[in-house]
Amino acid sequence: MSLPAGSRILRFVSRKRYAPMATVFVACLALDGGRSGRFTVGSASEPAQGFVARQYVKTYLRPTTIPAPDDNPYTKARAALGKTLFFDPRLSGSERISCASCHNPALSWGDGLARAIGHDMKMLGRRTPTLVNLAWSESMFWDGRVDTLEEQALGPIQAPAEMNLDLDRMGREDQRDSRLPGILRPRVSGPAYRGDDGRAGTRTFERQIVSGTAPFDRWVSGDDRAMPGAAQRGFALFNTKAQCATCHSGWRFTDDSFHDIGVPGTDRGRGVILPASTPCSTRSRRRRCGTSRAARPTCMTDRSPRSQR
Numbered sequence: 579m580s581l582p583a584g585s586r587i588l589r590f591v592s593r594k595r596y597a598p599m600a601t602v603f604v605a606c607l608a609l610d611g612g613r614s615g616r617f618t619v620g621s622a623s624e625p626a627q628g629f630v631a632r633q634y635v636k637t638y639l640r641p642t643t644i645p646a647p648d649d650n651p652y653t654k655a656r657a658a659l660g661k662t663l664f665f666d667p668r669l670s671g672s673e674r675i676s677c678a679s680c681h682n683p684a685l686s687w688g689d690g691l692a693r694a695i696g697h698d699m700k701m702l703g704r705r706t707p708t709l710v711n712l713a714w715s716e717s718m719f720w721d722g723r724v725d726t727l728e729e730q731a732l733g734p735i736q737a738p739a740e741m742n743l744d745l746d747r748m749g750r751e752d753q754r755d756s757r758l759p760g761i762l763r764p765r766v767s768g769p770a771y772r773g774d775d776g777r778a779g780t781r782t783f784e785r786q787i788v789s790g791t792a793p794f795d796r797w798v799s800g801d802d803r804a805m806p807g808a809a810q811r812g813f814a815l816f817n818t819k820a821q822c823a824t825c826h827s828g829w830r831f832t833d834d835s836f837h838d839i840g841v842p843g844t845d846r847g848r849g850v851i852l853p854a855s856t857p858c859s860t861r862s863r864r865r866r867c868g869t870s871r872a873a874r875p876t877c878m879t880d881r882s883p884r885s886q887r
Contacts, residue, residue: 635798640791641829646713656778659782660779663776663779664784669776670741675697675741677734687787691705691706703845709787722848731776731781795829797810
């Protein structure tokens, strides 16, 4: 399916929110002490002078489709099921917590808290990550312990500290509820239910959470007037002298990797997941590189808030 269709499904993702992207590039320009002559990148009225910035543009183009695994392709019915379950508090043992409790669409699909709140109102050890553009992520959870959304799906739901739900109970509740979409009821009845249908639905829904088209996206697509000249010069610095793109690369502004920048802390993160035989420089990486597409980008040091997920 195409990206525009996905964007229509979830209008919660505001386009205006991503206008500060140009500010990021202007900030990069400030790193050069304002010496704009160092990089000859034209203003919006002088697109022909934008060679330095333009040579990096291809790696920042938005994809035209939303990826989905072969065993969980997109369907409208499955997305509708996922949306119903995503906002349903019965997916928690207390029947008070839904996926949206932590991944609130009004808060950039996060919760706005330093650390997440789980079952019985207890604070968790890490910050809630955003769900924006998760369809393209190469690994899930802050420590990257699983590779796909399908593997990740039931983790928070079953975790005693988070949503604390027994899956057999979930199947019985679904079977009794006539309000749930028809796709669910025939397939969850009986003792064999293990949340597979709910998992497929919520992951399909979450893959449609895609950031809106920003001025930067229009600029990389060829609209030379979409972004001011100062931001274009900042983009050149972002990819060259400032070296921001070393970690914040691609259209999502992340390398999907894990970095330890030397701030001490007790959470080993990725270091717990990788085997001891892994070289120390890789094994000690703790935090995922934050994306600049999120309205509240996260810091990647161990002292910053983290999500239990």
